[in-house]
Amino acid sequence: MAGTAGAALALLPVAASAHAQLVGSSPAPGAVLATLPATVDLYFTEPVTPAGRGISVYGPDGRLVSNGTARAQGVQLTVGLGAAMDGTYAVIWTVIAADTHPSRGEITFSVGHSSPVRGPGLGGGDVGLVSPIGLVLQSLGRWLHFAGFALGFGAATYALFVAGDPRPMRLAGAGVALLLVAEPLALFAQTASFDPAQTFDGDALTSALASSFGRVLGLRVAAAILLWAVLGALRQAPWLRWSIPALGGALALVDATAAHGTPALPQPLGLLLNALHVSAMGVWVGGLAAFAIAPSGGFGRVAAWSAGLLIVSGAALALLHFANPLQVMTTAYGEILLVKLPLVGAALYLAWRARRRWELAALVAVLAVAAVLVSLPPPR
Numbered sequence: 001m002a003g004t005a006g007a008a009l010a011l012l013p014v015a016a017s018a019h020a021q022l023v024g025s026s027p028a029p030g031a032v033l034a035t036l037p038a039t040v041d042l043y044f045t046e047p048v049t050p051a052g053r054g055i056s057v058y059g060p061d062g063r064l065v066s067n068g069t070a071r072a073q074g075v076q077l078t079v080g081l082g083a084a085m086d087g088t089y090a091v092i093w094t095v096i097a098a099d100t101h102p103s104r105g106e107i108t109f110s111v112g113h114s115s116p117v118r119g120p121g122l123g124g125g126d127v128g129l130v131s132p133i134g135l136v137l138q139s140l141g142r143w144l145h146f147a148g149f150a151l152g153f154g155a156a157t158y159a160l161f162v163a164g165d166p167r168p169m170r171l172a173g174a175g176v177a178l179l180l181v182a183e184p185l186a187l188f189a190q191t192a193s194f195d196p197a198q199t200f201d202g203d204a205l206t207s208a209l210a211s212s213f214g215r216v217l218g219l220r221v222a223a224a225i226l227l228w229a230v231l232g233a234l235r236q237a238p239w240l241r242w243s244i245p246a247l248g249g250a251l252a253l254v255d256a257t258a259a260h261g262t263p264a265l266p267q268p269l270g271l272l273l274n275a276l277h278v279s280a281m282g283v284w285v286g287g288l289a290a291f292a293i294a295p296s297g298g299f300g301r302v303a304a305w306s307a308g309l310l311i312v313s314g315a316a317l318a319l320l321h322f323a324n325p326l327q328v329m330t331t332a333y334g335e336i337l338l339v340k341l342p343l344v345g346a347a348l349y350l351a352w353r354a355r356r357r358w359e360l361a362a363l364v365a366v367l368a369v370a371a372v373l374v375s376l377p378p379p380r
């Protein structure tokens, strides 16, 4: 068991931070040089791994002039350049941050004089450093994953430990199905985030699977399959029921490595805070869905505790991700948080009025907004 846990830990990303952003480059953006340099060097806010080629440089005639895949060394990404001609060069970068989030961008520089930019370009309209369709797919994948987590682990925990009634267990099966659908979607979201035209490209998919993102995806699929197996074996081995909340907690930790790191906290504390938020979400949302099938008087206290934990851990996460209050109004991350808070307020009000179905609907909307939030770069 210790060996299995060690192997699983080794598969986790080494550090959870945020989306990698370009902070410097040689040549500098817009520079006009006398001769073509031997390499293009890009510097990021955190260590990166190249996605696909990592850096693609297109010459003034639109042809690819960079040699092979870029080399990563910590926060630096370097690629060698081939044939030189005068005019403007387009540099497109695609990287994966330590926390599995994809990001991409484009700069130009010129040799001798500027000229019209040729090459494929990024198509514009990027949101949160990825293509718009990539962001939509990422959010959808996370939403399904959170809903699957809540049903798979939360509803089963409610049925086994709160209501002592097997009827909501069918929700746990639906949760497994949602978890298993969410992961391929997350994979396509990753490739679409870099280049929508390569969403189903074999090389792009293989490269995504080989990255830290692929390792998280593998652990998530493994957790879903393990839950499936435990649900099937419960009749013969009822003692296995304890493994369901334990497995849920482990998956929440895996999820935490693919959310945003909290640079102001030691990494283990940040991961625990995030995992606590996700676990409490599972208990409240999954429990509520199960309550609709088999109501139990004990749920009120469980829901109140998990809602309390969500508010405290959520407030801590929000404080940790903003450097100043203005960023709530000036960043997409802040604006989405401002959409989430009234929805949380509505869910709490509906819980207080015991309007359970509407409470569940409000929480499903909270999950959708949380999925967008985690797909966007936080200010800090």
Ligand code: HEM
Residues within 6 Å of the ligand: 146, 255, 256, 258, 259, 260, 261, 274, 277, 278, 281, 284, 285, 310, 311, 312, 313, 314, 315, 317, 318, 321, 337, 344, 363, 366, 367, 370, 371, 373, 374, 378
């Ligand atoms: C006052 C209430 C809340 C606040 C201030 C809050 C704040 C936050 C913040 C800032 C994040 C983003 C963390 C990151 O960028 O990595 C987050 C993530 C999340 N929140 Fe909340 N939250 C609250 C309540 C809730 C509730 C009620 C739910 C659902 C029932 C919920 C579900 C989630 C989920 C699923 C995530 C994603 C975590 C992950 O990917 O690991 N939150 N929340």
